[in-house]
Amino acid sequence: xxxxxxxxxxxGINIDKAAKGFADEESIFKKYxxxxxxNAWEIRWYQxxxxxxxxxxxxxxxxxxxxNTSFSSRPVVVEQSWTRKTSYIKKFFVxxxxxxxxxxQGSDIDIxxxxxRDLVRAVANQVDIRIWNVMVEANTAGVPxxxxxxxxxxxNEWDDYSNATPIxxxxxxxxxxxxxxxxxxxxxxxxxxxxxxxxxNWLISxxxxxxxxxxxxxxxxxxxxxxLGLRLIISQNVTVDYGCIWVPQRAGTWKSFKQITAGxxxxxxxxxxxxxxxxxxxxxxxxxxxCLLSNVGPT
Numbered sequence: 001x002x003x004x005x006x007x008x009x010x011x012g013i014n015i016d017k018a019a020k021g022f023a024d025e026e027s028i029f030k031k032y033x034x035x036x037x038x039n040a041w042e043i044r045w046y047q048x049x050x051x052x053x054x055x056x057x058x059x060x061x062x063x064x065x066x067x068n069t070s071f072s073s074r075p076v077v078v079e080q081s082w083t084r085k086t087s088y089i090k091k092f093f094v095x096x097x098x099x100x101x102x103x104x105q106g107s108d109i110d111i112x113x114x115x116x117r118d119l120v121r122a123v124a125n126q127v128d129i130r131i132w133n134v135m136v137e138a139n140t141a142g143v144p145x146x147x148x149x150x151x152x153x154x155x156n157e158w159d160d161y162s163n164a165t166p167i168x169x170x171x172x173x174x175x176x177x178x179x180x181x182x183x184x185x186x187x188x189x190x191x192x193x194x195x196x197x198x199x200x201n202w203l204i205s206x207x208x209x210x211x212x213x214x215x216x217x218x219x220x221x222x223x224x225x226x227x228l229g230l231r232l233i234i235s236q237n238v239t240v241d242y243g244c245i246w247v248p249q250r251a252g253t254w255k256s257f258k259q260i261t262a263g264x265x266x267x268x269x270x271x272x273x274x275x276x277x278x279x280x281x282x283x284x285x286x287x288x289x290x291c292l293l294s295n296v297g298p299t
Contacts, residue, residue, distance in 0.1 A: 028235050029131040032188050033252040033282065041089040043255055046082040047148065048286050083148075085283070089257040090130065092123045093277040100271040112274075116262060119276040123260065127278060129237050132190075134282040135252050136244055136292055144242050149284070150176035150291035157297050158198035161206045166199055170228050173245050173291040180288035187247045189230040192238040195296045203227075243293035251289035256280040 069075060096115045103111065129142075136144035152173045156163040174184040191199065226232065230245060238244070246252070258279040265273040284290070 028233070028237065029128045029135070029190075030254050032233070032246070032248040033131060033135075033254050034249050034285075035254050035256065038089070038255040038257055038280075041257060043087045043089070043281065043283070045085050045087065045283055045285065047085050047284060048082060048288070087255075087281045087283055089255070089279050089281050091277060091279045092126045092130075093275070094119050094122050095275040096273055098267070098271040098273050101269065104272065115274055116276070119274060120260065120262070123276050123278050125237070127280070128235070131252070131254060131282040132235075132237050132239075132244075134284050135246060135290055136239070136242065137284070137287075138239070142239065144239055144244075144292055144294065146292045146294075148287035150180075150288060152176070152291060152293050154293060154295045157295060158195060158202055159297050161202055164198075164202055164206075166202055167228065169293060170230065170245070173293060174228070174230075176291050177245065177247065177289060182247050182250065182286070182289040184245065184247065185229045187230055187245050189227070189232050189243065189245050190238050191232065191234055191243045191296070192240050193234055193236060194240055195238075195243055196232070196234050198297050241295060241297055241299045243296050245291045245293070247286070247289040251284070251286050253283045253285050254280055255283060 096119060099112070099115065132138070133142060135149075137147050137149055139145045150173065152169055154169050156165060158164045158166050170189070174187070177184040177187065256279075258277070260276065260278045262274060262276045265275065267273075
């Protein structure tokens with residue numbers, strides 16, 4: 001059976017297979033949300049808006065009607081809160097310029113490989129930007145605007161080494177997530193390289209050995225791999241002056257309508273053009289499993 005357009009070889013390279021391999025390498029945020037598929041371009045879903053269930057007449061931990069039910073009384077009625085949402089699949093689509101037959105025959109194979117890789121990176125990067133924007137509730141200008149997610153508004157930016165309190169800020173973020181019934185231990189902390197630099201300078205230069213068990217293991221391969229039970233991930237797609245913590249595989253879902261796909265268009269005697277595309281959308285299903293860090297560093 002003949003190959004489909006997406007599976008044809010260009011000088012021995014299966015471009016669709018190569019594209020999927022490169023996508024796996026380049027994906028960042030997609031690894032930290034649930035991945036599932038959808039067959040519909042319109043997605044109706046529900047966003048969980050409550051944490052622990054409790055009675056409405058409580059005024060404190062010991063006043064809950066759940067634990068103060070009298071004998072022979074009916075149980076208190078509690079109900080989880082959900083908000084109905086509708087999202088639409090987005091298409092991420094890019095193509096190369098025409099690659100002439102002469103270039104394909106007389107040049108090194110890396111020209112084709114480089115084109116495939118860079119096209120895939122372009123698509124994967126835009127997918128990652130979309131996931132980030134959804135998870136931090138960014139507005140149309142790409143600025144995080146927390147509405148349903150938790151938010152820690154940092155008072156002293158992390159580059160203010162004399163007054164900054166990164167540890168307290170991170171612990172506050174974890175406390176917010178935990179207060180809604182999610183376990184923040186093992187969650188991921190996303191920072192831009194700038195904010196990462198401020199954090200590292202504060203940890204090493206300002207505090208150093210005053211942080212227990214940190215001085216001897218503060219750097220692993222140039223990156224803080226874990227801090228306060230959080231896995232630190234660095235990405236340039238994190239908005240400058242912000243950071244974010246979320247519970248992986250719980251806070252959000254990437255709904256894939258069509259996986260990363262590559263194909264070629266051939267103009268006989270002229271050349272070949274490569275196209276790469278992906279279709280899907282990110283859903284912020286458990287917004288309280290997310291905490292934004294705002295005012296982390298100077299813009």
